[in-house]
Amino acid sequence: HWGYGKEDGPSSWYKNYPVAEGNRQSPIDIVPNEASRDRDLGPLMINYDHCTSINISNNGHSVVVEFNDSDDRSVIKGGPLDNPYRLKQFHFHWGGKGHEGSEHTVSGKGFASELHLVHWNAVKYKTYGEASTAPDGLAVLGIFLETGDDHRWLHMITDVLYTVKYKGSITDFKGFNPKCLLPSSLHFWTYLGSLTTPPLHESVIWIVLKEPIEVSEKQLGMLRMLLFTEEEDNQKMRMENNFRPPQPLKGRRVRSSN
Numbered sequence: 001h002w003g004y005g006k007e008d009g010p011s012s013w014y015k016n017y018p019v020a021e022g023n024r025q026s027p028i029d030i031v032p033n034e035a036s037r038d039r040d041l042g043p044l045m046i047n048y049d050h051c052t053s054i055n056i057s058n059n060g061h062s063v064v065v066e067f068n069d070s071d072d073r074s075v076i077k078g079g080p081l082d083n084p085y086r087l088k089q090f091h092f093h094w095g096g097k098g099h100e101g102s103e104h105t106v107s108g109k110g111f112a113s114e115l116h117l118v119h120w121n122a123v124k125y126k127t128y129g130e131a132s133t134a135p136d137g138l139a140v141l142g143i144f145l146e147t148g149d150d151h152r153w154l155h156m157i158t159d160v161l162y163t164v165k166y167k168g169s170i171t172d173f174k175g176f177n178p179k180c181l182l183p184s185s186l187h188f189w190t191y192l193g194s195l196t197t198p199p200l201h202e203s204v205i206w207i208v209l210k211e212p213i214e215v216s217e218k219q220l221g222m223l224r225m226l227l228f229t230e231e232e233d234n235q236k237m238r239m240e241n242n243f244r245p246p247q248p249l250k251g252r253r254v255r256s257s258n
């Protein structure tokens with residue numbers, strides 16, 4: 001199975017997932033002054049008002065918060081999107097102590113961590129599964145996390161991480177609205193890419209916010225207490241450096257909101 005180690009990590013994923021060497025892979029290095037300002041890129045509209053979470057789990061690759069996506073109560077629209085896209089889950093990628101862990105980089109600079117809010121086009125496709133293999137099926141909102149002050153709401157997540165320490169663990173996590181994790185500015189870069197984990201489907205319209213959110217080193221350290229391994233595994237592997245490095249741009253254009 002795939003992972004982030006020496007043997008099963010990103011440089012070996014192409015063996016089981018040949019699309020890893022495709023023409024619209026993610027993440028990428030974003031170079032701001034090579035991004036084109038696009039006048040017909042409207043503002044991003046994020047309607048998470050009535051959305052609430054269902055559960056939080058450790059899938060052996062990250063910690064994931066799932067949402068009820070049975071109706072259009074929590075959607076993202078506008079910006080590069082032609083339809084509203086429904087929030088399905090969010091998860092994080094992070095580094096090791098003192099190392100960067102974001103997936104996208106900005107002019108070669110990495111951030112401590114990156115939050116991905118995964119949405120799917122429920123107007124054109126009937127299920128997330130169907131959308132996940134379509135070129136306009138998914139929209140992932142990427143938010144950089146940099147170290148600084150405590151994030152006033154992130155503790156709602158870090159406080160329960162001990163309940164999902166091991167791969168395969170899942171617990172109730174109701175009433176969390178990810179609106180509280182957004183930075184003040186919704187200015188973004190956008191480009192056509194892929195999932196950054198296997199199956200690496202080239203089905204993602206990426207929307208990466210320019211403004212990072214601040215979290216404390218202590219809060220980041222809580223993410224690193226999670227394990228890649230199951231409770232019964234006698235070899236405990238700390239969950240860290242679960243990020244894919246930037247992939248070739250292959251001629252793609254990155255657009256910038258105004």
Ligand SMILES: O=S(=O)(O)/C=C/c1cc(Br)ccc1O
Pocket residue numbers: 088089116118140194195196197198199200
């Ligand atoms: O890191 S991402 O590209 O956001 C991966 C997203 C992703 C979302 C789901 Br839902 C299932 C598998 C996945 O790989």
Ligand SMILES: [Zn+2]
Pocket residue numbers: 091092093116196
């Ligand atoms: Zn991700």
